[in-house]
Every structure is written in C-alpha cells, then in structure tokens.
Amino acid sequence: MMERTLRENKGSALRRAEPLHLLKELKAILYLIPFLVPFSVFYLWPVLRGAWMSLHVWGIQGMEKYVALANYRKIFVNADFYSYLWNSFYFVLLCTPTVIILGLVLALIINQNIRMRTLIRSVFFLPYVLSVSVVSFIWLRLFDAKNGPVNALLHVLGLPVDINWLTDHRFVWWAITITTDWWSVGFVMVLFLAGLQEIPTDHYEAAKIDGANAWRRFLHITLPGLSSVMKIQIFYQIINCLKLFGQVQIMTGGGPGDSTNTMIRYIYVTGFKKDMFGLAAAQSMVFCFIMLLIAVVQFKITDRKDG
Amino acid sequence: MNKAALNIVAVLLALLFAFPLLWMFLTSLKPDGVNVYTLGDWVNWSDLNADNYVKVVRDSQILRWTWNSLVIGVLTTVISILFSSLAAFSFSKLPFRTRGIFYVLIVSGLLIPTEAILIPLYETALHLDLIDNIWAIILPGLTNPIGILLLKQFMDGVPKDYIEAAQIDGSPYFRLWWSICLPLTRSAMVSVGIFFFILSWNNFLWPYLAITSEENMILSAGLPTFLSNNTMSLNLIMTASAIAAIPTIIVFILLQRHIVQGVAMSGVKG
Structure with missing residues (x-):
C-alpha cells in the first residue's frame, strides 16, 4: 500500500502542473508543520545523526574522535556480528512461516460458520493486545524446566525427561518462536479474515458446480485471493522478527551463551552496556541498510504484480 | 472435514490459546511457592487468595x-x-x-x-x-x-x-x-x-x-x-x-x- 500510495501520488503531482503560488504553498504546508516538527526532531534528525555518529568514537559523554569507517571495519571483521545476524535471520526462518501458516489456519476455521465464532476469534486475538513484557513473563514461567506446565503437559503425553527450554540451545529458539506465535498470530488471523471476506462467494459456487473438492478450491481460489494480504504479511512479519528484542531480553537475556543474541540486542549491549555509542551507531546503520534492502525487495515484488 | 469435527478442533485450539492466561491468573492467586503443575493443582481452589495482589501493589x-x-x-x-x-x-x-x-x-x-x-x-x-x-x-x-x-x-x-x-x-x-x-x-x-x-x-x-x-x-x-x-x-x-x-x-x-x-x-x- 505504501508503494502504491507513493506511485499514485507521484502521478497526480505530475498531472497538476499548477503555477507556484507561494501563499498557497505556505498555507498548505502550515497544516503539515505540527506533524513535521516531532517527525524531524525524533526521526529524520536521528537518522542523519546516526550516520554521523557511526563515523566517530563516541562514548556516553559525547564525541571523542573522528575515525572514518573504522567502526564499520570493526563490525565486519568481528565474528560476533555474523553470528548475531544469523541468529536474527534464523528467527525469521522459524517464526515467519509458522505464524503465517497458523494465522491462515485459524482464519480459515473462524471463517466457517462454527459455534461461538466471535468468542473463539476473541480468544485467538486477545494475546496480541498484551504487552511484550506480560507475554514474556507468562512464557518464561510456562517453559520453566522443573515447575513449568509445558513440561508437565509433555510428561502426560509420555515424555520421560524435562526439556530445558530456555537454557538448551537446541530448544531455546523454539521457545521464543512459540511465545511470539502465540502473541502475534491473532493479528495475522484478523488480516487473513479481512482478505477472505473479499473473495467473491460466486467463485466458490462456480468451482463447486465444476466438481472441485475443498482442497482444490483452497488451492485455486482461496490462496490466489489472499495473495496480496499474504505478501504484505510476509514482509511485515520478516521485519517484525528482525526487530526481536523484548522476548529474548526478558526470557533468556541472550543466552544460553550467545545463542539468542539478536541484531537489536547486539546494538543495545554495545551502546548501553559497553557505552560504545559510535560502534553501536554503526551497527544501527547496518541494520537500517538491511531494512531498506527489504523495503526495496518488497517494492519490486509488489511492483511486478500490480503492473 | 465435517462441521462437528471442525467445531471440536476450534474449541480445543481456543482452550490451548486461553491456557497461558488462565494459568497466569490461577498462579497469581496461589500462595508463594505453590506451583500450578499437575491437574490436581488446577482444581484445588482452596488455597486461592488475593494476598499476592496486596503485596505487589504495596x-x-x-x-x-x-x-x-x-x-x-x-x-x-x-x-x-x-x-x-x-x-x-x-x-x-x-x-x-x-x-x-x-x-x-x-x-x-x-x-x-x-x-x-x-x-x-x-x-x-x-x-x-x-x-x-x-x-x-x-x-x-x-x-x-x-x-x-x-x-x-x-x-x-x-x-x-x-x-x-x-x-x-x-x-x-x-x-x-x-x-x-x-x-x-x-x-x-x-x-x-x-x-x-x-x-x-x-x-x-x-x-x-x-x-x-x-x-x-x-x-x-x-x-x-x-x-x-x-x-x-x-x-x-x-x-x-x-x-x-x-x-x-x-x-x-x-x-x-x-x-x-x-x-x-x-x-x-x-
């Protein structure tokens, strides 16, 4: 949508080649000022300032010296950077598909005429409005190796040993993924529901007459009908997963070892625990660059489709 | 899948989703050191009280x-x-x-x-x-x-x-x-x-x-x-x-x- 708005807007600005009336311009810009002031100070300025800071050695007291690209060199020769980057993308690989598939399944169920539909939909959606601290606290306790209900449930199902969900590097990402899925799947579901409602019912009627079974109807009508919502969701979830911080900060503290340290936590630790603001600013710039790269890919993909 | 089975699946999933919150509320009402672990803990409501709430607020x-x-x-x-x-x-x-x-x-x-x-x-x-x-x-x-x-x-x-x-x-x-x-x-x-x-x-x-x-x-x-x-x-x-x-x-x-x-x-x- 963002891309589309940009494009539409460009079009209309070109069409209307009006003469420049200074007073008219100023009057219109006046209405943008209230938004533009905080936007400039707390968004545009920090972006530029971050680029500037990244070229310096910068402590909590302020600028110390100009070092050109030395901070970036430090980042790229450090093996930590690649492992945190990999951690972030590993989480994307786990969380994005699971949350989208689960969200789609829930949306398909809710879209049927089942009993207590509204209540069940609310139950699925409710976790989304809770704050990340509440969600992380709950799952921190649920995943407790000794007294946690998750292991209790697995014992009932016949698992003989306790799983150290949050301290075993083989399971810790799954614990974070389950937590995140539970928290945000309601959002995905609601968007798919909105998408499902826009697919015309006569397509299904026609397919039924043609003898297509439920699976084929899903494959040939439902999925294509959801393709634009799907694309938006995939990119939205990728970006969301890359921003992972609260869950690991509260549930694992980046551990065991460094196995759940992510890009954002890396920036946080470098900046606020080690007081190396310049280096952290350079890391932020790398993160910004990754975000912009994803936006470009998204732009290209939606562009091709919309023509 | 027929309607009855779908209903059951939906209700089970909803219970699974509600579980963490229900567990949180139940545990929040239990005295210190008491875990809600087995099924018995779930149905034992005799020791529920609001002391924790008083303590946290205070x-x-x-x-x-x-x-x-x-x-x-x-x-x-x-x-x-x-x-x-x-x-x-x-x-x-x-x-x-x-x-x-x-x-x-x-x-x-x-x-x-x-x-x-x-x-x-x-x-x-x-x-x-x-x-x-x-x-x-x-x-x-x-x-x-x-x-x-x-x-x-x-x-x-x-x-x-x-x-x-x-x-x-x-x-x-x-x-x-x-x-x-x-x-x-x-x-x-x-x-x-x-x-x-x-x-x-x-x-x-x-x-x-x-x-x-x-x-x-x-x-x-x-x-x-x-x-x-x-x-x-x-x-x-x-x-x-x-x-x-x-x-x-x-x-x-x-x-x-x-x-x-x-x-x-x-x-x-x-």
Whole structure:
C-alpha cells in the first residue's frame, strides 16, 4: 500500500502542473508543520545523526574522535556480528512461516460458520493486545524446566525427561518462536479474515458446480485471493522478527551463551552496556541498510504484480 | 472435514490459546511457592487468595506505572490523531506543488523502525534533557506516519462538493478541516486512535531505555524490574503480569469490534 500510495501520488503531482503560488504553498504546508516538527526532531534528525555518529568514537559523554569507517571495519571483521545476524535471520526462518501458516489456519476455521465464532476469534486475538513484557513473563514461567506446565503437559503425553527450554540451545529458539506465535498470530488471523471476506462467494459456487473438492478450491481460489494480504504479511512479519528484542531480553537475556543474541540486542549491549555509542551507531546503520534492502525487495515484488 | 469435527478442533485450539492466561491468573492467586503443575493443582481452589495482589501493589510502584502508561497512551494518541488529521487534510484537500516531496518524506518514516535509530534517538533525547521524562516517550511516539496514510484515504472519500461549497462561502481552510473533514472521518479516527493507543501501551524497547527512575516507568518497561528484584517470588511475578494484563483485557472486551477493525485496517493498508 505504501508503494502504491507513493506511485499514485507521484502521478497526480505530475498531472497538476499548477503555477507556484507561494501563499498557497505556505498555507498548505502550515497544516503539515505540527506533524513535521516531532517527525524531524525524533526521526529524520536521528537518522542523519546516526550516520554521523557511526563515523566517530563516541562514548556516553559525547564525541571523542573522528575515525572514518573504522567502526564499520570493526563490525565486519568481528565474528560476533555474523553470528548475531544469523541468529536474527534464523528467527525469521522459524517464526515467519509458522505464524503465517497458523494465522491462515485459524482464519480459515473462524471463517466457517462454527459455534461461538466471535468468542473463539476473541480468544485467538486477545494475546496480541498484551504487552511484550506480560507475554514474556507468562512464557518464561510456562517453559520453566522443573515447575513449568509445558513440561508437565509433555510428561502426560509420555515424555520421560524435562526439556530445558530456555537454557538448551537446541530448544531455546523454539521457545521464543512459540511465545511470539502465540502473541502475534491473532493479528495475522484478523488480516487473513479481512482478505477472505473479499473473495467473491460466486467463485466458490462456480468451482463447486465444476466438481472441485475443498482442497482444490483452497488451492485455486482461496490462496490466489489472499495473495496480496499474504505478501504484505510476509514482509511485515520478516521485519517484525528482525526487530526481536523484548522476548529474548526478558526470557533468556541472550543466552544460553550467545545463542539468542539478536541484531537489536547486539546494538543495545554495545551502546548501553559497553557505552560504545559510535560502534553501536554503526551497527544501527547496518541494520537500517538491511531494512531498506527489504523495503526495496518488497517494492519490486509488489511492483511486478500490480503492473 | 465435517462441521462437528471442525467445531471440536476450534474449541480445543481456543482452550490451548486461553491456557497461558488462565494459568497466569490461577498462579497469581496461589500462595508463594505453590506451583500450578499437575491437574490436581488446577482444581484445588482452596488455597486461592488475593494476598499476592496486596503485596505487589504495596511493595512496587505498579499502580503508578499503570497510571503513567495511561497518561502517555492517551496523550500520544490524541496528539497523534490531531496532527495526522491536519496533515492528511492538507495532502487530501489542498492542492500544492511541493505536496509530492513532503508526502515521500513523510512516508519514508515507515521504512526505518525505532529499533534502528535507538542510539542517535537516545543521544537526541539526552541533548534535549528528556531522559527520564514522560515526554521522551510521547514525542517520538508522534512520528508514526501510518495515521496520515489512513486518514488521508478517508478524507479522499469526503465529496469535493462539500469542500467547494464551503470555499465559495469563504470558509478558511481551518474551518473546512474542523467542521467538515474532522466530523466525517470520526469513525476512522477512532480506529486509528485505538491502534495508536495499543502501540503506545505495549511499547517496550524505547521506554525501557529512556526511563531510568522507577516512578516514571510505564507498565511494559517496569515489569522486568521484578526479575532483578530478588525479594519477588515467582508467583508474585505472575501477579504483577496479571495486574498489567487486566486493564488491557477489560478494554479489549469493551472495544473488541473497534480494536479488531482498527488493527485490520492499519495492517492491510500498512
């Protein structure tokens, strides 16, 4: 949508080649000022300032010296950077598909005429409005190796040993993924529901007459009908997963070892625990660059489709 | 799959989803050191009491944090909506040449998340002497351009005739906004407002950094202090979580329809 708005807007600005009336311009810009002031100070300025800071050695007291690209060199020769980057993308690989598939399944169920539909939909959606601290606290306790209900449930199902969900590097990402899925799947579901409602019912009627079974109807009508919502969701979830911080900060503290340290936590630790603001600013710039790269890919993909 | 089986699956899934919250409330009512582990613990309600709630409210500043969250949420939402509406009005109804440039500039705000500008944002807040001040949370909360995009779409739907008729009467721009566009986009403003409020209420990373004293914290950023506080037992942590969750759940139940609609709108369009 963002891309589309940009494009539409460009079009209309070109069409209307009006003469420049200074007073008219100023009057219109006046209405943008209230938004533009905080936007400039707390968004545009920090972006530029971050680029500037990244070229310096910068402590909590302020600028110390100009070092050109030395901070970036430090980042790229450090093996930590690649492992945190990999951690972030590993989480994307786990969380994005699971949350989208689960969200789609829930949306398909809710879209049927089942009993207590509204209540069940609310139950699925409710976790989304809770704050990340509440969600992380709950799952921190649920995943407790000794007294946690998750292991209790697995014992009932016949698992003989306790799983150290949050301290075993083989399971810790799954614990974070389950937590995140539970928290945000309601959002995905609601968007798919909105998408499902826009697919015309006569397509299904026609397919039924043609003898297509439920699976084929899903494959040939439902999925294509959801393709634009799907694309938006995939990119939205990728970006969301890359921003992972609260869950690991509260549930694992980046551990065991460094196995759940992510890009954002890396920036946080470098900046606020080690007081190396310049280096952290350079890391932020790398993160910004990754975000912009994803936006470009998204732009290209939606562009091709919309023509 | 037939309808009955689907119903059963749906109910089972709903129970699974509700489980963590039910468990949280149950544990929050159990005395220190008592775990809700086996099925027996679930049905044993004889030892339930509200002592934990009394203790958490007495020993921590959780009510104060709730109040701060509320104040910050309301201020951020109201100011955001007004500013976004003004800008949306300008983009939608006022023809001006530099419109495209400003629009691209503002939409670019969607590209880079707060997480990516943490360090310079902190530095900026430090310079403006905003650290440990609630305005350090409110002001950066006003930079989200999604409100402008959404409200602009709704303002585009306000018929040109209304605007032109009012202009012939000689109404100034401000009157066009205040007495025509604002009332006609009221329901969109409610949806966007709810979305902004949830964002603010659940905002974690930035308040976690920008607020340093316990009395100025908001709920989401204050809760983790329970972890480092050794005098708090594990059940009390669940009580604190429950206290933080209760207002959200009540508001959700009351405004459910608007919330779902607002979230769907912002998500599909965003």
